[in-house]
Amino acid sequence: MTASEFTGEQLDQLETATQAATAGPWHPYFTTQGDPYVSDRENDMRGMHRLATVATSPEDYGRANAIHMAAFDPPTALKLVAAARREQQLAAATSRLVEWLRNSSWSPGRLENHEPQHHTELSTMKTSMICRCGEVWPCPLVQFHQTLDAD
Numbered sequence: 001m002t003a004s005e006f007t008g009e010q011l012d013q014l015e016t017a018t019q020a021a022t023a024g025p026w027h028p029y030f031t032t033q034g035d036p037y038v039s040d041r042e043n044d045m046r047g048m049h050r051l052a053t054v055a056t057s058p059e060d061y062g063r064a065n066a067i068h069m070a071a072f073d074p075p076t077a078l079k080l081v082a083a084a085r086r087e088q089q090l091a092a093a094t095s096r097l098v099e100w101l102r103n104s105s106w107s108p109g110r111l112e113n114h115e116p117q118h119h120t121e122l123s124t125m126k127t128s129m130i131c132r133c134g135e136v137w138p139c140p141l142v143q144f145h146q147t148l149d150a151d
Ligand SMILES: [Zn+2]
Pocket: 113, 114, 115, 131, 132, 133, 134, 135, 139, 140, 141, 142
């Protein structure tokens, strides 16, 4: 799952719905007398500012649902929407850079110029794998491509 699985329209809808909701932060409350509820006030022990009352039908009498609603309150939801948009921007910029590197005549960027080679350190006679670019194998460019291929 990546942020790119959300369309820009979906993120806009989530943001619009979130901005229309009571600002928050939200807090979950439980009492032994009444139903769990969510409030936008701290110490709202009597539920005078409750935003939602949660059904007590689940096994835990709705406590997990109240905690979930409060945890995904508007400030948190807006941060998640912003983070998803940022991830999409970074992914798009990265794709453009990778495409440019693949098509570039700039030789360090071309993947075919990055291959593993045995390297022997003459002072210690230790052998290791290095990339043709001189970095330890796999070099950052190869690691990057491996990350992309893992999707
Ligand atoms: Zn390399």
